[in-house]
Amino acid sequence: GKLHFTEPHLLRSDFSRPNLSYAVRHTDDKNEQLLRIIRNVGGSGIVYVRTREGAEQVAAFLRDEGISAEYYHGGLGHAERSMRQDAWISGRTPVMVATNAFGMGIDKPDVRYVVHYTMCDSLESYYQEAGRAGRDGRRSYAVLLISSDDAGRIAKRFEADYPPLEKIRSIYEKICSYLQIAIGDGAQSSFLFNLRDFCTREHLYTGLVQNALKILSQNGYMTLLDEAANPARILFCVSRDDLYRLRVIRDDLDHIIRVLLRLYEGVFTDFRPIDETEIATWSGYTPEKVHDLLKRLWQLRVIRYIPSNRSPLLYMDEERLPTADLYISPESYQQRRKQTRERFERMLAYATAETGCRSSFLEAYFGVPEPRECGICDLCLARKRAARAPQAEASKRPFWSCSATTLSIPGKSS
Secondary structure: OOOOOOOHHHHHHHHOOOOEEEEEEEOOOHHHHHHHHHHHHOOEEEEEOOOHHHHHHHHHHHHHOOOOEEEEOOOOOHHHHHHHHHHHHOOOOOEEEEOOOOOOOOOOOOEEEEEEOOOOOOHHHHHHHHOOOOOOOOOEEEEEEEOOOHHHHHHHHHHHHOOOHHHHHHHHHHHHHHOOOOOOOOOOEEEEOOHHHHHHHHOOOHHHHHHHHHHHHHOOOEEEEOHHHOOEEEEEOOOHHHHHHHHHOOHHHHHHHHHHHHHOOOOOOOOEEEOHHHHHHHHOOOHHHHHHHHHHHHHOOOEEEEOOOOOOEEEEOOOOOOHHHOOOOHHHHHHHHHHHHHHHHHHHHHHHOOOOOHHHHHHHHOOOOOOOOOOOOHHHHHHHHHHHOOOOOOOOOOOOOOOOOOOOOOOOOO
16 A cells, blocks of 8 residues: 655655664664664654563663663553653653654654664554654654564564454454353443453463454454543532532542642533542542542542543444354455555565665655655665775674665465
């Protein structure tokens, strides 16, 4: 799926980033390589990783090495995310290690480098994320780190992304049994669904189940609502006037009521999502104490309180069907699988190119007419060096020099 644009001359200026130096680094020690980049380039940067655990681990490694780094992912509360984002934007925390939940709509022109610790699924995502570096027009770096076993891992991920249809049917059946939904029941209902517990019990890989659920959702059977979508909610059961008469209640309850009214609007008319960490910060209480006080207000019939679901909800769009009747549209499934594979392969081609120019590779992919060499990516620099001094070439490689490693996805022919 290439993007084609009708006005090529408009495109060149959008695409051309003459100050951004793209590079790919082949290494089996990504941490060491990452350290070198951060220390060599300096300033603010983003390190993109695939998973929440990955973000936490890489940030911890950098902190152990004396680098001020923080992690960011969708599992953090709203207040915590804002706090970390602000610390990074202001430069207090120079390095943000994040999943792709980070970066949308953030305006920070002086990002000096974006490192991809793991490969993206497509050049579309890669280009968008790498492009967050150097918006101020000063020299910046977009580096992709690749290790020799990345190819196998990507192939495995690709297989997990598109489980065989039989596997999807079997997962559907297991989920319904796990939630004790009888055939013919469950339509338009939500169920608490602990994905981890389910996977452990059924000896299934989490990624596989998530992807099966994605396909079941696209086909209108069941949808998993992630925990980030289920914050705690409150609604006041008493009017504002009655609230002032209630002032005889305990001091800590009185204090928490004031904090709620200061932080959230509309709590007298509707259930409003609240952030218990934020309430804790404002009230000076621990999140546990906040939770207990909210429960107490609930018992006193002052508020209605729905605690946050750490366990995600599973929504059944349709009643449970006999597994044999489950229809997954093969067109959408095969078509999507083919597109994903093609995107993966272009990403791999970019990562393993040893000649040409990274920037013009991207321009060509996005349909820019007559892509130009940038002169500053790792491939252009290697070519310039080789032309200048063939014998000195081996000894003077930049910190991201390339080595010949080829990656491929098994089973390309399908």
